[in-house]
Amino acid sequence: MSIDASLMLDSEEWNRLVDRSDQTTPFHRYEALEVIADHSGTTLYPYVGYKGQEPVGLFPVYAMERWPLRVAFSPPPDLEVSYLGPAQLNGSSPKQRKAERRHRRFVESVVEEVESEIEPHYSHVRSGTGYEDPRPFIWNGFDPTPRYTYEVDLSPDQDDLFMSFSSDVRKNVRKSEDFEYDLYEGDAADVEQIVSRVQHRHEEQDVSYNVTKAFARDLYRSLPDGTARAYVCERDGRFVGGKITLEDDETLYGWQTVADLDDDLPATDLIDWEVIKRAKDRGLERVDLVGANDKRLCGYKAKFNPRVRTHYTLEQGSVATDTLKHVYKRLR
Template identity: 35%
Template structure:
């Protein structure tokens, strides 16, 4: 297995069309490179000239060692991690490619060094984290909610919602308000509302507006901002949605908002879902990732959409000496 460090152009040429997150796209990674606290490195694994694995990481050099993250903390990137592209459908060969690619990348970034902290949040498509466990790393299972929209009508999807969710959407549709797709200006309104909500909860939003603005701008059609306004144009609530080739991702916003006695966030989500079915930014999109399946209070709401609970894996350095560094990472990630 040959490991090479790629340019963004090289990365673009090697990236598969399926099984990737929106942050694997060159446009998103270019923004990450500009704003991440560290150096973005794009690793590719090759069998001859054939790419069989890709892995973007951000490397932070510190006085006491190095940290290697995929995704970097505090940037609102839900998942990133490795992409493995075996050329054979046979299970034995797929496992071998995954194992050899993992071993080669971990050796390249020197995770065996006692002063190197490694952490990766893998895509839901990456289903075999065993090579990380075999490398004496910790592996944890997390979850997300993905609503399957493939070959389904809006009416069929809506019928699958809980009764209370259908009622809430119906009540919202009777209100005198506008829900429209907006650009960067709308994204700023969503960002400001999210920041205020964090402040009310005694927390600090880790995302800078410059980063959010650049991401929405660079992603172009891969980012949509849904905003609810009063007839006079006053902002009520909004959602920023990002899109891979496979799914839309609820990324930012959705702060709890009541208008004329009705919660309107469900109506925002419904507009997103209906557009994915009827007017997707990319024709291959077949799902809506609602996120938030690892927080109990959020699950009580998001399970109402009838989405599938989908696992994904977090891999990270193990050992007592890494516990302090990992706790600091989690604080930043929140």
């Protein structure tokens, strides 16, 4: 039986499908998808693939037109959306041959719909770590590029987990006992404050950063309680560090982080350890540190004894692909 793709505009039903998949992230929730569309100037196409009446996968796609180019994204650039792309649904476990055929036909059906409805000159997909088999995209003319992130396993008990970290992390956390500080979970105003500080840090480094306070605030407010969290560290009422995270039932994702590097409190290590402890206490299975591609940042993240995980970017261009890739990078 063939698989047909169609748009799913029922947010509650979409989120029920998100909950059925082990390949989705908090960015796949319908509330997040709408906020992303509003702040990226794109049109959302939330596709679901059906085998008869049975949904077998979901795939949110965004369309953007910047004359003379039409572009399809999942996710769109600029907003630091870590992962999106397709997600297969958990269900019965068919044998490998049937599972691969269903997967291939699901991707084919969405690609055909995108080509018909959007007619993109260029398409760009960035999947999550749960989506491990990009071959159906390759078979449909996409070029894959492996990307990497770090994951911290939360299954060891807290003491063993802490002792697995590098000596300087342990030293910094213990050192913080000599300081007076407040580390708390904040609200939407703290989300805006953290993003404002990240913006300032990028300006100092003359590095582009396009996440706005409004986007981060709307994402925080739109998602179910506890999905997005803001952690703030203060000394004498003065901000010295903060971190915004997203989470589902199993994974916490580090999203935006900043610290006052001139303060002698090791706020970054302290906040990360507190986030990890609280995630473990809530029963989560892992922390995704989001990104293991920047050599400089890897030096810090590797201190938490993570494992390397692979995900993929997938690109397809019908004409002038190199030029379109350059346009995509400029949009980012």
